[in-house]
Amino acid sequence: MKINSIKGFADILPGDVESWHFVEEKAREVFARYSFFEIRIPIVEKTELFSRSLGETTDIVEKEMYTFPDQDAKGSLLTLRPEGTAGVARAYLEAELYKVEPVRKLFYLGPMFRRERPQKGRLRQFYQIGAEVLGRPDPLVDAEVLLLLRDFFSLVGLEGATLELNSLGDVQCRPGYRKALLAFLKEREKKLCANCQRRMERNPLRVLDCKEESCVEVTRDAPSILDYLCDDCRAHFGVVQRLLRDSELDYQLNPRIVRGLDYYCRTAFEWTSARLGSQNAVAAGGRYDGLVEDLGGPPTPGVGFAIGMERLVLLLEMKEARQAPRLTLFLVWVGDAGRAWAFSAAHRLRQRGIAVEMEGEQKSLKSQMRRADKLGASYVLIVGEEELGRGTVVLRNMDTKEQSELALDRLEDELLARRVGG
Ligand SMILES: [Zn+2]
Ligand SMILES: [Zn+2]
Secondary structure, three states, X not given: OOOOXXXXXXXXXXXXXXXXXXXXXXXXXXXXXXXXXXXXXXXXXXXXXXXXXXXXXXXXXXXHOEEEEOOOOOOOEEEEOOOOHHHHHHHHHHOOHHHHOOOEEEEEEEEEEOOOOOEOOEOOEEEEEEEEXXXXXXXXXXXXXXXXXXXXXXXXXXXXOEEEEEEOOOOOOHHHHHHHHHHHHHOOHHHOXXXXXXXXXXXXXXXXXXOOHHHHHHHHHXXXXXXXXXXXXXXXXXXXXXXXXXXXXXXXXXXXXXXXXXXXXXXXXXXXXXXXXOOOEEEEEEEOOOHHHHOOOOOOOEEEEEEEHXXXXXXXXXXOOOOOOOOOEEEXXXXXXXXXXXXXXXXXXXXXXXXXXXXXXXXXXXXXXXXXXXXXXXXXXXXXXXXXXXXXXXXXXXXXXXXXXXXXXXXXXXXXXXXXXX
């Protein structure tokens, strides 16, 4: 019986995985330039880490988490991580990173899990590249992570991504906005979708995030958070915007960006691409000054983002397919002596860093040459009893079709020289 993968969980096969490598490589490059260090956090955490940090009324906690009983601790639950920020904050606290150096710039990459309706560019196991800066309240660092993202997008060749920016205020000013928004929504309650009606009281900002046509329509004239910012938040947001303008990073203000999660405050942003349709964010993030404290740590400001790998790769693949790395050499052999020689030669050459492949069973010359072609080998070496007896082999350049004779004992050095020489 054939067993298939489960809905929303996908393989990344050779041929596709090269685009992923490319993106990951460029991410590491840009993170190094901005002095970010990698952190690897577990895929499974205690459920309360997410319910406490993300907020009980968020879609993620309400219905999207993969949660199961911990068989080692009766009554407690474990969850496959639905996002990375909570785990990074937990690790920062657990290792007491703040005691040595309170400012930490961290990045991570890996799979996240949410039980959402699968669609193009959105899977249940999906991959994120994320970054968190812990310990810096200043607006410079908000601007810095946005510039980092712009540099990253330009490094991978993503064009036409737009930055949308908002400020969500803080504990000083958000309650006032929340009240005004709730009053506005209550007057129009009947027109909201059932979901929004249900959670409106507890989390009115989420209504602005709702993609239902009726809710988008109702909230078109909703009060804007930007009109309710206190002086501190207004000044902070002002500096972020000035720094972006100084660095010629274009942005649009979008007071509808509320981010799904409770822990966000002040700067919130999304990078979108019109080519992705309605699920159009390719990266999103913002400031979350209260999170570390909520998790039992010292007051620690934070700002971060996550890039959706599937969507980014999709956008890049629309532009160009990335080639798998080419095989350097294919060894074509004839006879038992040819096979024995080829097997040990392949091993020696691989040890010296050359990518080599060969057949394991006797095949016709023609079939071996076809395989070499399929693998994209740059060179083919033909070895039979006769060649071994003579002490020379014929090396064929598969691009130029040139053939040259090489002494067997000089083979490794010759190949290395050619490869280095291009
Ligand atoms: Zn709604
Ligand atoms: Zn404020």
